Amino acid sequence: MTKSAAEMEASMIAGFREKTGKTIEQWLAVAKKSGAEKHGALLTLLKSEHGLTHGYANMVALKHFRTDAGSMAESGTDLVAAQYAGDKAALKPVHDALARLIEGFGDDVEFAPKKAYVSVRRTKQFAIIQPSTKSRLDLGINLKGTAPKGRLEPSGSFNAMVTHRVRLESPAQVDAEIAGWLKAAYALA
Numbered sequence: 001m002t003k004s005a006a007e008m009e010a011s012m013i014a015g016f017r018e019k020t021g022k023t024i025e026q027w028l029a030v031a032k033k034s035g036a037e038k039h040g041a042l043l044t045l046l047k048s049e050h051g052l053t054h055g056y057a058n059m060v061a062l063k064h065f066r067t068d069a070g071s072m073a074e075s076g077t078d079l080v081a082a083q084y085a086g087d088k089a090a091l092k093p094v095h096d097a098l099a100r101l102i103e104g105f106g107d108d109v110e111f112a113p114k115k116a117y118v119s120v121r122r123t124k125q126f127a128i129i130q131p132s133t134k135s136r137l138d139l140g141i142n143l144k145g146t147a148p149k150g151r152l153e154p155s156g157s158f159n160a161m162v163t164h165r166v167r168l169e170s171p172a173q174v175d176a177e178i179a180g181w182l183k184a185a186y187a188l189a
């Protein structure tokens with residue numbers, strides 16, 4: 001049975017001491033003492049100076065800056081609505097087209113909104129949907145072993161949690177090629 005995002009987070013937090021030598025609360029104290037003002041800076045510090053893996057460092061950073069889904073929900077923030085507010089509103093139909101396509105893959109698909117993007121999971125993350133600019137949504141896809149070609153670019157510095165990126169500007173671009181890449185990533189997750 002697939003765990004929900006909340007169950008996975010609770011499991012990860014429960015295992016912090018065993019996996020990292022400190023509880024989440026102790027890591028949050030390290031984060032506070034660090035003085036890091038941005039997520040990326042704290043992530044780098046926790047990984048390089050404290051040896052945390054990306055996943056654990058990311059969890060500490062999300063909790064420290066209160067940008068994890070749980071903290072945002074507690075504040076009454078609808079993360080997806082916030083992503084498409086203002087000048088990015090025109091990209092919401094692209095997001096919706098992707099969500100409809102992915103929902104058709106099976107009942108085990110989970111959308112886990114973050115502050116800047118939506119993580120798409122099965123047993124593990126296989127895609128992300130991120131409104132990157134006011135005119136472009138980036139679809140990140142995990143397709144290890146697949147050579148970039150055409151619209152399927154290497155992810156580069158876009159997001160370390162995916163292997164490829166596709167830039168989308170309209171719902172019409174959510175086509176059979178996109179469906180094929182996403183279905184392949186879903187099958188690998």
